[in-house]
Amino acid sequence: MDITTVADDLIVCHDGETVARYENLQPATRYNFLGAEITTLPRPSGELLCRLATVNDVHFGEVDCGAVDDHAGGPIQRVGEGEPPYTETMNGGAVAEIAEIEPTAVIVKGDLSQDGEQAEWDAFERCYRSAFGDRLHVVRGNHDAYHGQNRYAGDQWIELPGVCIALLDTVIPEHTTGNISSVQLDWLDAHAADADRPVLVMGHHQQWIGGKSGTRPDDYFGLHPDGSDALNEVVTRRRRIIAYTAGHTHRHRHRPMACGVPSIEVGCVKDFPGTWAEYRVFESGVMQVVHRVSSGDAVAWSQRCRHLYSDFGIDYETYALGKLEDRCCNIPLR
Numbered sequence: 001m002d003i004t005t006v007a008d009d010l011i012v013c014h015d016g017e018t019v020a021r022y023e024n025l026q027p028a029t030r031y032n033f034l035g036a037e038i039t040t041l042p043r044p045s046g047e048l049l050c051r052l053a054t055v056n057d058v059h060f061g062e063v064d065c066g067a068v069d070d071h072a073g074g075p076i077q078r079v080g081e082g083e084p085p086y087t088e089t090m091n092g093g094a095v096a097e098i099a100e101i102e103p104t105a106v107i108v109k110g111d112l113s114q115d116g117e118q119a120e121w122d123a124f125e126r127c128y129r130s131a132f133g134d135r136l137h138v139v140r141g142n143h144d145a146y147h148g149q150n151r152y153a154g155d156q157w158i159e160l161p162g163v164c165i166a167l168l169d170t171v172i173p174e175h176t177t178g179n180i181s182s183v184q185l186d187w188l189d190a191h192a193a194d195a196d197r198p199v200l201v202m203g204h205h206q207q208w209i210g211g212k213s214g215t216r217p218d219d220y221f222g223l224h225p226d227g228s229d230a231l232n233e234v235v236t237r238r239r240r241i242i243a244y245t246a247g248h249t250h251r252h253r254h255r256p257m258a259c260g261v262p263s264i265e266v267g268c269v270k271d272f273p274g275t276w277a278e279y280r281v282f283e284s285g286v287m288q289v290v291h292r293v294s295s296g297d298a299v300a301w302s303q304r305c306r307h308l309y310s311d312f313g314i315d316y317e318t319y320a321l322g323k324l325e326d327r328c329c330n331i332p333l334r
Contacts, residue, residue, distance in 0.1 A: 001034060002321065004273065004292040006328045007280075008043040012292070014273075017303055019294045041330060046283025049162030053098040055276045056109035056204065056247025057268035059143065060087045060127075061120035065271050066308035073311030077271075077304050086301050088127070090269050093298035094276045095131045097291060101278060104160050106132045107167060109247045109266075110141025110204030116149045137167060141204040141248065145173045155184055157191050162281040164195050168203035170223060170246075177219060178205030178248070180227040185234055192238035198286065198333055199241045200279070206246040207231060207263045209255050222248060232257045239334040242286065245277075252290060252322030254329060262331060266290065271305035273321050274298055290327035 005012035008027035013020045013034055022033055027043035065077040065086060079086050098106060108128065113120035121144075128136055140152040150173070158165040166188050170178035180203070192199050208220050208228035216225040223231070235241045236259040243262040250268040252275070257263050267275045273292045280287040293302070306317040321327075 001036065003036060003038055003324055005289060006038060006041055006324060007289040008041045008287065011038050011040065014292060014299065017299050019299065041287060041328060044282035044285035044287060044330060049281045049283065050104040050160050051101050051281070052105040052107065052160060052279050053101065053103045053276055054107040054109055054202065054245070054266065055094055055269050056266060057111040057141070057250055057270060058087065058091050058108070058124065059111055059114050059270045060123040061114035061117060062087055062270065065305060068309070068312070075307060075310065077308070087270055089297050089301055090274050090293055091127050093293040093295040094269050095127055096295070097293060098276060099131055103135065105158060105165070106136050107165060107202055108136065108138040109202055110139055111143045111247065112138065112141070112152065113144050116144045116147060116151070121151060139167050139169050139204065140171050142171055142176050142178065145171045148173045155187060162283065163197055163286065164199045166191060166199055166201045168201065170203040170205040176221065177224065178222060179224040180231055185230050189234050189238060192234065192240050195240040200286065201241055201244045203246050205248050206265045207244055207257065209257060209263060232259055235259055235261050242333060243331050251320050252326040254326040264288065267320050269293065271308060272302045272317060274302035285333055286331040288329050288331060
């Protein structure tokens with residue numbers, strides 16, 4: 001059994017394709033469900049000012065789930081004859097669940113497509129834009145720019161009740177890796193200096209946070225170490241910034257920057273565990289609540305993807321799901 005979601009008023013457990021959902025709970029309270037003791041998150045004090053949602057790595061157009069370049073290893077999952085594309089199943093389920101919370105904004109943090117083709121972006125727009133309209137804010141990922149495309153490029157400053165979103169374009173066109181330029185950092189620094197409310201910084205690529213080896217790889221899979229350190233410097237200086245959140249890695253992970261501010265990764269929509277993130281903005285803090293897409297078809301597909309990459313010796317279900325505290329947590333103000 002996976003305890004997939006814990007909020008201040010909600011606990012959701014998944015046991016295979018069976019979903020158990022417990023609602024209207026009390027904050028910071030220990031419960032016993034299905035033989036497991038689970039404590040709800042404490043609720044930040046003050047008024048709930050808004051709710052927003054994020055998704056990333058939705059990958060419209062992908063048909064071979066788990067494929068790695070031209071390697072024969074897998075397992076590679078594909079839909080059966082007559083079944084809808086799994087990207088439509090998973091994203092359609094996510095959109096339906098997000099709509100239920102009536103979000104003030106929906107932020108898409110890159111990899112809208114598999115290869116940046118117009119038909120793939122059209123499928124994304126039909127799914128998300130038709131549901132959320134002007135509330136939808138989108139930035140590209142590496143899969144959207146492998147051929148130098150610039151659709152969904154550029155940084156965005158989004159002001160919402162109780163929080164500002166600094167949405168960064170971290171893409172290096174034609175590359176898998178990412179970075180943040182000095183111009184972008186100056187832009188973020190200036191906006192954060194003038195902000196009158198907390199700031200969540202979001203982008204596609206995860207931040208490099210120094211490892212035990214002491215190396216600074218130029219080919220790091222996420223943000224280049226230099227850009228990552230420079231982001232930390234801006235965050236250190238601008239105390240309105242309370243977190244950086246990203247996608248790209250298809251995993252859930254929560255780490256501190258050198259300055260102590262959270263650097264968070266949110267898993268993908270398209271396969272296991274198939275998730276989207278909700279942010280509940282209170283006067284005294286922001287709660288991150290990661291939800292697993294739980295329609296019957298979505299859970300059935302994501303279950304099939306628990307063991308992706310096992311031919312490469314990867315324990316994907318542990319890697320992708322992460323720890324509960326990686327997914328569901330309170331982000332304090334500074």
